[in-house]
Amino acid sequence: MAKLAGIPIHIEQPEAEPQQFGNALPILNEIRHALARFAERAEPTRIDLAAIPFGPGDEERLMALLGRGEVEATIDALGPTRVWETRFPGVWVLDYANVEGERIALQIEIDEIPQMLRTQRADITDSLAALDAALASATAADPAAESRH
């Protein structure tokens, strides 16, 4: 029996180029069709990348192909969600992570602005109420206000 130390171990250098398993291009095609649909009918699309059998390197290749555009945002809710527009305007990447920074979902969204970034109606209503409350309490606390009446 070989001693443990006798078993040769050599560490291979990580390859410079990520290996390609050919799954990035089909997604890019799907994005292209979604973008065409949006241009014609203003129909948004969301693509869940969890359902795609990516091999190692496929995701990096796709992201490299999509590149980065002008907009970038972070939403802080249940952990960070990073949102950025790719170099193809209208094509967004949404990278959802939990509070520990581990990814829980990765999506591509084709829209003018991703759903996640929009403020929801209910929140606006709540926000109006909150603002009113803030105003009321501010007014109550301001002695100068009464003197104006």
Added chain:
Amino acid sequence: MATSKTLGESLRQHGVSRRGFLKFCAATASMMALPPSMAPAIAQALEKARRPSVIWLSFQECTGCTESLTRSFSPTVENLIFDVISLDYHHTLQAAAGDAAEHAREQAMNTNAGEYLVVVDGSLPGPNANPGYSTIAGISNYDMLMDTIDGAAAVVAVGTCAAFGGLPKADPNPTGAVSVQDLVKDKPVINVSGCPPVPMVITGVLAQFLTFGTLPELDEYGRPRAFFGQSIHDRCYRRPFYDKGKFAESFDDEGAKAGWCLYRLGCKGPMTYNACATMKWNGGASWPVEAGYPCLGCSEPDFWDAGGFYKALSVPTGSPGDVLLTAGAVGAAVGVGAGLMSRNQGKQAAKHHDKVTADQLEEKL
């Protein structure tokens, strides 16, 4: 029991914003293998969903399934789901022990009669086997299962042992192990197979139940199609190599290093239906094939006895080479014997040859 609060309320109590909730729904949709466009429907349903009571029974098992579930990085969406279910009995996880634990189970059954979910991991000795092989609090697994499912809405068999018998049932099956579906005939049984199952698949099934209050569509083996609808082979990122005929021939050859197909190393991907290839393991880090290891087919019935982990799927289990040689040798011997008999027949015929003469022919005219 906390079934009165809806999931929406529960989440908001946890300080989850609407954007957070939307994110949660997007992740849930992804987990349930639903299209992202389903997220609003999920949001709507989840707002109103109530916390179901869950009773988790562990029989002849290795706790690997529970490990799979609880060892996933926390806090994840899976855990959020767990926060909103009421896990009323799980003898590995719960603090109570002995009579108190059993009491909790009985109480949950009574309070939520007809509505609770039973999750089972592990196979159990069948009704004809010696019940002593596995008991909890002096109760045989069989009795406990039959008693508990009585008022259940549905049963979820988690792991290949519960779903198909798994390791305990493997040849020669000393404990007479059977699967849950072998015993439970009058309740819906959902099999979430795998050894262990992908954690997100377990929670995905629970999420579906509490989101829509319905059971998922099942395949021939009672598994949710959403996760078990496609074979590992069909979703494998190494599939193009299979199609091109590029194979790793051993675990350390150039093909293995280049990430070629593992069919020849015994990969059972073509006959295995599971979500590993897309959902992956350890928070999406990797999965067996990506790690260079052939799929064992652990989510399939009788995978332990399916002819060897490192034998290619198409390879017969016996030793056909020997059979071929033996039968061939016997065939050759018998053939020569039979042929010589026939040849002798010809010789005998020649001996009895009756010469045709012109005189004989002439008399015919």
Added chain:
Amino acid sequence: MTQGAHSFSVERGLNAWREEIDAPVAAFFSSCVHCGLCAQACPFFVETGDPKYTPIHKLEPMRLLWEQEFTLWGKLKKTVKDRVDAQLGRAPKPLITDEMLEEWEPLLYDSCSMCGRCSMVCPVGNDIHYMIRKAREGMVASGHSPEGLVAASVRAVNTGSPMGLQWKTLDVQIKHVETATGLEVPIDKQGAEYLVLLSSMEIINFPEYLEAITKIFDHAGVSWTLSKTCFEATNAGIQIGSKDIAATLVQRVVDAAEQLQVKNVISPECGHAYTAIRWEGPNAIKRAYPFKVYHIIEVLDQLRADGRIKTEGKEMDRLSMHDPCNLARKSGVVQQQRSLMDLVASNFVDLKEHGEFQWCCGAGGGVSSNERAEPLKLAAFKRKKAQIEEVEPERMVTMCATCRTQLEEGLEEFNMDIPVVGLTEIIADHLVEKEVENKKAEES
């Protein structure tokens, strides 16, 4: 051993088949997949369209015997069948009955000229005509052979000629040839290089053949002879399919050749005579010959190659050629006749399928001696007719008296004005005259 008039029986026929079944037959029967391609190679099927004329079907009774008696599987099946019959108390049905053989008689004789074309196209490689020849052994022994062939066989054995021709008839011919040519026809010349055989049909229908070879052999300085004891080359035993009769007839040739101590025997312009003496004869008498056997065309081509035949002038009309099956496909003589044609024809055109893939005239294999087969013989000729029409020759050349007769009769039947000539005669017509030749030699 049975003797006498009524000795022919199914059992005797089956016994003959048992003698005939060998490894090739077993391989052939094991391989047939009923694809029917052999039918497309058979003029009798092609021109009648009747599937029963499919060549392999003609062998079905022999195949049944092979399967039951020459395969372990067949023997097992028979044992089981017999057991079942015994259990049910019924008599086992015979595998092959007299009625069956009677039904197959016309298939094996009237609709098969043993041309061997099917053997060339069978995709699994079955040599069907090899088996037909063997099957006929059993047909003779079971008493199911056509009257015409039986009569020809009897005449051949009893008179020395299938047509009952006597030496004196030939003698008249010889005198005639000698007068016409001024040359001697050698008879019973000891130690001659070649013993020349003739066929009765030639002597009666095409006397010009004897004259032609007399001239050619004189021209080329060949030492040859006829034999008074045996002039007949044809072998009715081969046609009817009886190696016993065949052996008797071949033995006469061998005796004559050995008596005259010739080195070679020449078969005339007759296809079946050639295959009979060349290929079947030694096996019928079970010994190799002390002499060689040639078809006249082979001899002429050898003389040509040796420069011993000098010709002048060429036929100017459009000539085509019919290869006799027995000579080309069944004996490998294909190039020789073409080399000879080049010598004497300026406008020669081959039929589209020729040589080993030629089509039979329809008269071979005993069909021409079988009056019952007359309509089928004419039907099969239509294939040849179609081939001839494709190339539109002014005359046809052949080198087999049976083929030549069939072509002449067939073309006349269809009112086609295309004369048929023998190749040997054409060569004889173009020989350089001796005196001229001598003069030329003196001049140079």
Added chain:
Amino acid sequence: MTPMDFLLLTKGPLFSLAIAIFALGILIRLFEIFALGRAHNYAAARGNEVIPGLKTMYRRFNPDPGTFKRSTFDVVVGTLWHVGFVIALLMFIPHIELIKSTLGVSWPGLPNPVVDAVTAITLLGLVAVLIHRLTHPVKRFLSTPQDYLIWAVTFLPVLTGYLAYHRLINPYPLALGLHIFTVEIFLIVLPFTKLTHIFTAFVARYYNGAIFGRKGIQS
């Protein structure tokens, strides 16, 4: 019996049984033929026997122009499905693995989409030849129940293989089991029917070539 039980049965004992019957049967058939032998030929040979015999073994794959013209369908479709069958049998990687495990020899396979296309063509070809057999006067006349039986046992492995590959039968172990099972039927039936032509055709062709070759003709 579960689908996996069925698969294991077909991959294990049934497969061993099938190849035992196949090997026993086909060797009996072949030796039965060879043992019959050939009578000594006394006629002086014009040509060689061995070389033309071997040539004919190959040449009958490639029919003469006249036969091609007269039987175009048989030649084209017949060749097509035979070649397709052999390619699917010998060039599909899982099959090569099976052969390697049984006989210890292996060779590179073809890409699956190629084998898939070839299999589809083979299936169509087989259906076409069945229709041809049912409609062509000579073929219909010659055909016996055995001809239809061997068509079926040839068609089924190809069909089930195609269905299994495309997962048109579920669950997969059942699909694969059915495929292997139909192959076993094929192997068992082979030695006792004219499927023996797979082997004996080459013997027959050799004899044909040798008989003609001796007379100086390449058949």
